Amino acid sequence: MDWILYVITDAKLSHGRSHLEVAQAAIEGGASIIQFREKEMTTRQLMETARKIKELTDKANIPLIVNDRLDVALAVDADGVHVGQDDMPATLARQLIGPHKILGVSASTVEEALQAEKDGADYVSASPVFTTPTKPDAPSPTGLEGLRAIVEAVNLPVIAIGGINEENATEVIACGADGVAVISAVVSAPDITAAARRLRETVEAARKGA
């Protein structure tokens, strides 16, 4: 698993481009994981869309993670599921998906991150690191200190999410994050592939420096 650039598709922030277009462009720019996040579609539409994205991620040999909807993840045999604190509790998610699929859990505090580790998470996303317009109802940002505290507390890979962009990615990696997860910095960019590529290069350079 390479956590370097985790791109979350969000059709609403993509200026009319579909999940599929966003995923393909992000993969071309070097996304190492795609998360499919969608709250509006019917279950049938979620499955059909997830299945098409999975063809792309399979071809690129990277994992597809489904946000929240464990039923959709199981139905399309996605590589994993990501749960937030408003979604299914991680212990139960782990029971239902079995030991082999990837389980990601959002954590905004050290306590939540330690709980996620205990509950069987494969990675935690420290979220949000910075304030972000993407999730207006998100918890208080961890800031760089909070991110560092989470990295130090758990033995899992930590992905930083929330307001990450080319400007701050270097300091985020310097805190020990294994990678960055982005929505708007990539999916809202006029050129998604170019934005992904620049961000990936920034993280790669930061990793060498770290």
Add this chain to the structure above:
Amino acid sequence: MDWILYVITDAKLSHGRSHLEVAQAAIEGGASIIQFREKEMTTRQLMETARKIKELTDKANIPLIVNDRLDVALAVDADGVHVGQDDMPATLARQLIGPHKILGVSASTVEEALQAEKDGADYVSASPVFTTPTKPDAPSPTGLEGLRAIVEAVNLPVIAIGGINEENATEVIACGADGVAVISAVVSAPDITAAARRLRETVEAARKGA
């Protein structure tokens, strides 16, 4: 299994009463199955609500069916799941819930009902039988002839849904339906328990006549 009175909770149609209040009142009036249907809540809220309803249905020794959300059904160990034509395909739902849980499938045509039977459904809901304000995007009503055709085509229990009330329940049962499913006729009533009781008595009388 007694299909006589299948009540679907819908918080939006319940004039401020919660899923839990609606379920409890319907059970007191003789509901023989409760279906929890909710499209707005977070997964965590869905689970918490479903779990509380399950305490009520367990106590009453009747099944709890979760609409659409197989993840929630599995998480709370509901008795079954109901899928519509916009939800997970029935074959896949059957695979994921295993052979023991109840699988219900909505069918508006004989073809859909036969497919549901082939796909492993335990019952089909012929829906909608009449036009209903509850589901503005529903397919064309089957009418009584369409309901009768579905009853004759499949070897499964058939539950009639869509615009069913005390006035038309008798002719619906005369078409061979095993029971009636209702939303507004019960959950929107000023006295849910009384409405459920009257409808149940109507269906019981109709069964004796049929």
